[in-house]
Each structure stands twice: as structure tokens, then as C-alpha cells.
Amino acid sequence: MTAAELKLDLINRIANLEESRIIEEIKSFLDFEQDTTVFQLSDEQKERLLKAQNDEILTEDEANNEIEKWLQEK
Known part of the structure; x- marks a missing residue:
């Protein structure tokens, strides 16, 4: 098609x-x-991207814990 x-x-x-x-x-x-708006990253997000580029990643448990922490702050 x-x-x-x-x-x-x-x-x-x-x-x-x-x-x-x-x-x-x-x-x-x-x-x-x-949407063509330029997305602004926080310093923490920029740091995470740099870590990801260097293969410094979180385990699934670490990621889940951070998500839970973030959700509790909301």
C-alpha cells in the first residue's frame, strides 16, 4: 500500500x-x-544520557526503585 x-x-x-x-x-x-519545540533536558537527564553513552546503566531493580521514588514525589 x-x-x-x-x-x-x-x-x-x-x-x-x-x-x-x-x-x-x-x-x-x-x-x-x-511538535518542533526544542526539548530542554535537566542537568540530571543530561548526566544520565552521558552515562548511557558510556554503557553505565541501571539494573531493572534500580530503575524500578527510582520510578517508585519519583512517583511518590508527585
Whole structure:
């Protein structure tokens, strides 16, 4: 299927959707894909990226613990 055919198929399928929740999800995805805003990283995020580039990674347990800690702060 060509890109043009895929687009037409999606347009038709979206036009027939009745659930606004699904339409909103599609819109959110498209808005995200088209966003050209420069993403600003915190110093901590920059540090993590540098560590990842040097293969310094967290274990699954360490990552889960950090996620739990972060969720408790919210």
C-alpha cells in the first residue's frame, strides 16, 4: 500500500469513528509527532544520557526503585 493509499484509508477510518476518546488519542499522537519545540533536558537527564553513552546503566531493580521514588514525589 502506498503512502497516499494509507492516508486515504486512515482518513476514511477516522471519519467513521464514533468514540471521541479514540479521536482525541489520534489527535494527541499527531500533535506530538508534529511538535518542533526544542526539548530542554535537566542537568540530571543530561548526566544520565552521558552515562548511557558510556554503557553505565541501571539494573531493572534500580530503575524500578527510582520510578517508585519519583512517583511518590508527585
